[in-house]
Amino acid sequence: MFKGLIAKIKAVMQKMGLIKSIKSVTDIVDIPVTDDFYQYIENVWLPLYQGYLQVYDGKPFHEVKFTTIGGGEQKRRMKSLRLPKTASEEMAKLIFNEKCKINISGEGTAEDIHNVLNDNNFYKMFQDHLEYMFALGGMIMKVYPEKDRTGAWKVKIAFVTADCFIPISYSNGRIDEGLFLSRFKRGNKWYTLLEWNKWDEDDRALFVVRNQLFQSNDENEIGIPIALETLSEYKELEPETYFEKLTRPLFVYTKPNIANNIDLQSPLGISLFANAIDDLHVLDTMYDSFHREFKLGKKRIIVPSTAINYVVDTKTGEQHRYFDVNDEAYEAMSFNDLEGQKIVDTSVELRVDEHAKALQTQLDIVAMKIGFSPGTFTFDGKGVKTATEVVSEDSKTYKSKNSHETIIEESLKELIQTIYEVADTYGIFKKPEKIEVTVDFDDSIVEDRDSDSNYWLKLQNNGNIPKWMALQNILKIPEEEAKKIVEMVREEQANEMPDIDTQFGGGA
Structure with missing residues (x-):
């Protein structure tokens, strides 16, 4: 987002009067996260998910430096199996796909909720962001009212990735208040929209959504506050909106069911592969070596340099070569002795099987570290394939799937509750006195x-x-x-x- 994210946000909170009796920005402890944690999201987990991490822990990761025979240092990009993307996608599909169903008691109320979900393309969007959640350590589902073209209120659901959300307060691991950030550039100006979701300090029965727009000439600064109507897309956005009938926040924060061992006091989640970074580096090093084996081990034939010179046909006067100089299989060398004046085939035996076995072994190690059973991912000589057979109930994959489903099901129940409360507040449809929500996950591959x-x-x-x-x-x-x-x-x-x-x- 920008450097010193948390410190800058705390400074804004200080100016807004949201934090009182403080000595300095560094003394503000109301935000239960640090800049260091967001560095993992932006500079480690996201680059790995996208396929290229330049530096990790101060050392090159996917960037390789090497010296040529001429003595010059060069750089190249290491080949990657992109397993973080594959693993995040696979875990998301195992847990939630088109076969999953959200069940709600009561025919009328169920239809209302399913209409909202269908209107927001929920099932597709949720699966996509579930993948982002496993990659970045969390995601947020935000419920809000919006008028359609006819002027009627509708319930909308927005999905936010972990790098665009900062928790403000939490209790027992449940985040009660939060800040959403939108960052973009128009012309030579940078704009930042801050959306504060907080319970009113004077009346805890009121939930307040405050919107602030900032403009800056510097990418790494929030800048100065400007009017929302400055940008056309925010003309209809209210600076403050109060909700009176809410029993819970307007957002639902969801994370993988993995304990945060990076910041034990933080309510935020960690990436599926947060504890397998070194193992992923070893894996990609092996894969890169597998590719280099073919490039460096290609067929080479050493011939005397005299053999590639022009030879004049005495009869016609035309010049000819014994070897094609454009054929990269040949390497010309000068020899002083007559013994060296011969053609030598220096082709080496490729270590294909050794590399394939090593890659499979490392794949099994990484799979175990991120919650999958050994053998889930296989290397077929071209890339990674995922096993499609039925997963046994005593396997690590099955246990991980069930573990994550526990938190995800609870989040979906909270989402339905929030939809009801927003719909009831704006008269879209009434919230029933009692509802029962269950989630039918797709267990066809595991049972x-x-x-x-x-x-x-x-x-x-x-x-x-x-x-x-x-x-x-x-x-x-x-x-x-x-x-x-x-x-x-x-x-x-x-x-x-x-x-x-x-x-x-x-x-x-």
Whole structure:
């Protein structure tokens, strides 16, 4: 974003009166994060995800320096397998894809929510930003009201990456207040939009969204505050908006279910590959060596320099060469002795198998460090492929998937709650008194649905659980919906089929 991000934001907070009784900017402790942590996001995790990290821990990472025979130092870019991108994408697809479903109790309320989700292209956007979350350590879903072309209010959902969000306050790991940043350039000016999401200090029942626009001539400075209407896209943006009916913030912060061992006091999450940076460097070094093996080990034939000189045909007077000087297989050398005046093939044996085995070993090490089972990623001689077979329930991949799903499901429930509260505030649709939200993740690759169904039916048939509970777990639907299905089946089969009790092996 810009250098000294946190210090600059704290200075702005001081001027706004959001921080009181302080001695200096460095004494401000209200923001529970540091510039150092954001350096990991901007300068390490994001470059790795994009495929090229120039420097890490003060040393070259994907930049290689070498000296030629002429003594000159040169630089080149190391080849990369780009595993951070592959791993983040794979984990996101394992957890959330087009087969996933968000279930909400109540037909009317469910339709309202699904209309909002569909209107915001939620399922596609969520999967994309879930990938960014695993790469950068977090993401934010922001809910806000917006008028459409007819003037009617609609609920909108915006997705924000981890590098554009700063937590202001939190409790028990849950972020209650935050700051969103938008940074862009127009002409020779830099603009920064700060959106503060805070509970009112005088009335904690009010949630306040404050917008400030800054202009600067320097990329690394926030600059001076200017009117929002200065830029056409912000003409309709209110400087302050108050929300009275909220029980939670307008945003939901989500992170991978990995403990933050970089800053133990921070509420922010860390990247999926935060603890495998050195291993990724070894992996890309091996992959680069694999490519160099073919370049440096290409066929070379040494011939005497006299052999590439012109030879004059005595009969025609035309000049000829014995060897094509444009053929890179030949290397000309001068020899003083007659013994050296001969053609030598210096081709070497390529170490393809050795490189492939080493790469696979390192892939398994990296996979284990980032939450996948060994063998998840394979090297086929061209690049990385991902295993598509069913994942066993005792595998590391399965356990990691379930672990991340715990936090993600809770975040989706909070999102639905926020949508209801915003919709109710602006009269879009009413918030029901009681709702039940469940998320049906796609477990087709990690479980046998028939075996899972048999497990719950066996419990029901033995009288250990009611029939609706068996259906709830088999179909992964809310309790209310499961009970309705049981009742519908009972009514339908009352006269034509045996009672549903006998189908499920007993009473409720």
